[in-house]
Amino acid sequence: MQGHWKQKKSYSETASGANRIESAHSLTMTEQQEMNYCTQCGAKVVLRIPEGDSHLRHVCPQCGEIHYLNPKLVIGCVAEWEGCLLLCRRAIEPGYGLWTLPAGFMENGESTAQAALRETSEEACASVSIEQLFALVSIPHINQVHLFYRAQLQNAEFGAGEESLETSLFDESQIPWDRLAFRSVVFCLKSYFKDRHSGAFGFHESTLSPP
């Protein structure tokens, strides 16, 4: 139950690009005017390059606080059961009705692997054992980095969490390629099947440009 995924503004990198949603996370610094007030003292912030820095930051002229905005990690699993992969059909925007790997924003206080376990449990009511980090996808224009682990389902029990309409296992021939929600998921699944055919799983990295 990741609040993030319910924010219509927060996840904006879709597979088609057709319903791409801009957000505070997805704006370049020159567009990032959405921070108006200092979190510390409540004064109006200004945009400037702090001394010794090279980037524009939201700075508080009253208390001096510098507010940094950094990329967010989205973490998920390629979870396998008897050769099939677990996908979730999204019950929320963006990508409502489309299929995705179980994944979501990493929370403070957890490891990357814990985030993958939690998201798989929340979105697909599934327990998995994590194997290896499989893919990293940088998406600079929305300030996100997506990580996917290979994992094994511990049993055949799974189901739709609050943010999923349904969950299902797909073998390679059944993957709904034209109904996948996000390009990072397309990259991850293609890499996965390529590796599986080659007989060895590696690590795959990609950077996505705006669609």
Added chain:
Amino acid sequence: MQGHWKQKKSYSETASGANRIESAHSLTMTEQQEMNYCTQCGAKVVLRIPEGDSHLRHVCPQCGEIHYLNPKLVIGCVAEWEGCLLLCRRAIEPGYGLWTLPAGFMENGESTAQAALRETSEEACASVSIEQLFALVSIPHINQVHLFYRAQLQNAEFGAGEESLETSLFDESQIPWDRLAFRSVVFCLKSYFKDRHSGAFGFHESTLSPP
């Protein structure tokens, strides 16, 4: 010139733990009272679990904005030149005077590899070609994930950036193990030499507990 690294509060996971500095980034949610005002409307925020969420968030009772706090990525390089590795001696706290790999907070609008290149340029005035992601270290108690790439220096030109006292190449026997600034760097360097002895570089993952 990464402002982040100049904030005394922002990088708090040292190798010794002796000079560990707590920060807004490093606190658990129950301690995270440092956000006082809404960035959107300037009203006082409250801590509560939003509907459908499972985590405490800073929520604005006036405009309804939910403020999410997520882990930050610190990205750097294990950069090699003729069998030696490039280290930087820190000119800033935490870890002033101690050695580290060139690394720093990933910025919005860049890929993970671009962050590694930029940090290596800023801290060690060095140009590298990125090879492969080598290590991922989760540090849940300070809400950070550290990524290190293997890289090759493009030439023997390097020097101290603004945040470094000096930079130098070290062969394995010269690594200043007792004067390394961060545990993630210790993990990365140990994994690196282990792999190099074995003849093949892999990918290494670790989660650090509080010291």
